[in-house]
Amino acid sequence: MEENINIKKYSDLEIGNVRYKTILTKKYLNRKSYKDVNSKEITAFLPGTIVKVFAKKGKKIKKGEKLLILEAMKMKNNIVSSIDGVIDEIRIKQGETVSKDQVLIKLK
Amino acid sequence: MPLKGKTTDLKKRMRDALKGGGSKAIEKQKAIGKMTARERIISLLDPKTFNEYDLFAVHAGKDFDMDKKYLPGDGVITGTGKLSGYPVCIYAQDFTVAGGSLGWMHAKKILKIMDHAMKLKIPLIGINDSGGARIQEGVNSLAGYGEIFYRNTQASGVIPQISVILGPCAGGAVYSPALTDFVFVVDKITKMFITGPEVIKTVLGEEISMEELGGAKVHAEITGNAHFYATSEAECFEQVKKLISYIPWNNLKKANPLPKKSPKRFYKIDTIIPIDQKQPYDVRNIIKAVSDDSDFFEVQELFAANIVIGFARFDGQTIGIVANQPLVMAGVLDVDSSDKAARFIRYCDAFNIPLVTFVDLPGYLPGVDQEHAGVIRHGAKLLYAYSEATVPKITVILRKAYGGGYIAMCSHHLKADFVFAWPTAEIAVMGPEGAANIIFRSEIKNAKDPDEVRKKKIEEYKEKFANPYVAAAYGYVDAVITPNETRRMVIHALEISSNKQEQPPFKKHGIPPF
Numbered sequence: 001m002e003e004n005i006n007i008k009k010y011s012d013l014e015i016g017n018v019r020y021k022t023i024l025t026k027k028y029l030n031r032k033s034y035k036d037v038n039s040k041e042i043t044a045f046l047p048g049t050i051v052k053v054f055a056k057k058g059k060k061i062k063k064g065e066k067l068l069i070l071e072a073m074k075m076k077n078n079i080v081s082s083i084d085g086v087i088d089e090i091r092i093k094q095g096e097t098v099s100k101d102q103v104l105i106k107l108k
Numbered sequence: 109m110p111l112k113g114k115t116t117d118l119k120k121r122m123r124d125a126l127k128g129g130g131s132k133a134i135e136k137q138k139a140i141g142k143m144t145a146r147e148r149i150i151s152l153l154d155p156k157t158f159n160e161y162d163l164f165a166v167h168a169g170k171d172f173d174m175d176k177k178y179l180p181g182d183g184v185i186t187g188t189g190k191l192s193g194y195p196v197c198i199y200a201q202d203f204t205v206a207g208g209s210l211g212w213m214h215a216k217k218i219l220k221i222m223d224h225a226m227k228l229k230i231p232l233i234g235i236n237d238s239g240g241a242r243i244q245e246g247v248n249s250l251a252g253y254g255e256i257f258y259r260n261t262q263a264s265g266v267i268p269q270i271s272v273i274l275g276p277c278a279g280g281a282v283y284s285p286a287l288t289d290f291v292f293v294v295d296k297i298t299k300m301f302i303t304g305p306e307v308i309k310t311v312l313g314e315e316i317s318m319e320e321l322g323g324a325k326v327h328a329e330i331t332g333n334a335h336f337y338a339t340s341e342a343e344c345f346e347q348v349k350k351l352i353s354y355i356p357w358n359n360l361k362k363a364n365p366l367p368k369k370s371p372k373r374f375y376k377i378d379t380i381i382p383i384d385q386k387q388p389y390d391v392r393n394i395i396k397a398v399s400d401d402s403d404f405f406e407v408q409e410l411f412a413a414n415i416v417i418g419f420a421r422f423d424g425q426t427i428g429i430v431a432n433q434p435l436v437m438a439g440v441l442d443v444d445s446s447d448k449a450a451r452f453i454r455y456c457d458a459f460n461i462p463l464v465t466f467v468d469l470p471g472y473l474p475g476v477d478q479e480h481a482g483v484i485r486h487g488a489k490l491l492y493a494y495s496e497a498t499v500p501k502i503t504v505i506l507r508k509a510y511g512g513g514y515i516a517m518c519s520h521h522l523k524a525d526f527v528f529a530w531p532t533a534e535i536a537v538m539g540p541e542g543a544a545n546i547i548f549r550s551e552i553k554n555a556k557d558p559d560e561v562r563k564k565k566i567e568e569y570k571e572k573f574a575n576p577y578v579a580a581a582y583g584y585v586d587a588v589i590t591p592n593e594t595r596r597m598v599i600h601a602l603e604i605s606s607n608k609q610e611q612p613p614f615k616k617h618g619i620p621p622f
Contacts, residue, residue, distance in 0.1 A: 010388060013438045015470040016510065016542035020438035022388045025413065027330060027444070028437060034476035047313040073311060099313060 215252025
């Protein structure tokens, strides 16, 4: 009945096997899709600076072994491996600043 | 000194104090579209009703040479006045005086006017425009905030508390508005955040502007901190006035009624909803089609628009409206919409405002993000709020009412006083498509033509269960009514329930899931 509504384009939203015509909110469209934790990728949990790198390419490592030190929020954080594995790739250097979720080291 | 001399002296003192932060600071304030604190109060309140107190308050700073400084009124204006005929207590922070920073005397003035409002049982309006704590006064400034938060909490549900954010309101300061009932924001003027862009940049390396981080639009649309959004201070004040006209002075009173008015003819209730459950429509047109003068004052219009909340009048009496909005996200319940509606229901219940609920929802929004954001915990707020509310509760089921959504939207089971349903209502454990797929799973799977059988079974289920009559047979719906009877039935139900008294079991307080 109000003109401003009819001109808007509707999208589909499926709930309970039914596709409803409706307007999707910005928040819904911008939602983050779920990603499984990949323990073979060591990522920065906060933005910060790499203070020290212990990992060496090709080296075998044990679960719990120190890989690097990431300074973030004025704290030096030991980043350790959550699995046994081999260092496949080191993507950072000492002194480098990294952003959140950046991949630092890859294991295999 | 003769009386005349004394009054001349008083006038001189007043003139000095009323200058606020001086012409330069005032110019700066105006340059960004802001009124001065005193102008704001005067343009908000009814003409010639404002009386100011504590104009001669002297700030309490002793260190860092603060004792040599003169801060008129210590950066805040307090007083009483009338708003649309209502008596109110009001304060406005004066950004032109030391950036409206909160020192101990500044806080004490606010505390005093808050205590007044509580004693006199009248609404409290705060206009925030402050750079934050007055660092020079150290811990006394923190004490000021703490004392304000305590009083906000004590006053919550006793007197209406309204926060108008007309400038920066950052750090601890934002928690006072957050504890009040309604927060008003203005585009380009309001800035609210706990940690500002500077800190975020230094600590996290993330760059964001003040407007994007905590501007009016952000709080109206994304965070839900704001209830009313305006594009100018003048528009904002009109909204405050309108809100005040809908709510009572305190929790022992009822909102002032207006003369009865019929809905506007423009809104034809029997032409608004599409019969096809999958098609959207604007539920606000239904609300307007049944309320006095088709006047609906929406709260949190931009936030979680899949549920609509706000005030309307039926036969002159203020009513709180909650309605699923099929136009947005098909009207689903999710984290934000549950939270939004639950708080509004508790507000109405605290201030004796009856609730009318319009139901048309497919259920809850599926998704990992919803589950992980705590849709269980937040969704439970809605059940809690409806179950707890003792004001008259009237429910009208328009179309879909499936599953948990049916229960949550003020069903009889949560002690609605009256539940009405339109003949278009579908009250069932789930939609026909989903239900048929589960109940007839093996039949469909083993059929020669599964799609054909599925279609047939869906139709069968629709025929049998997708209607209001199954629920009506059990008494879960009191009456199936035509759309045109809605207004009459709701008004009757409200009238009949007007003396409703329900005593909840004795408790100190419940433990709602927040």
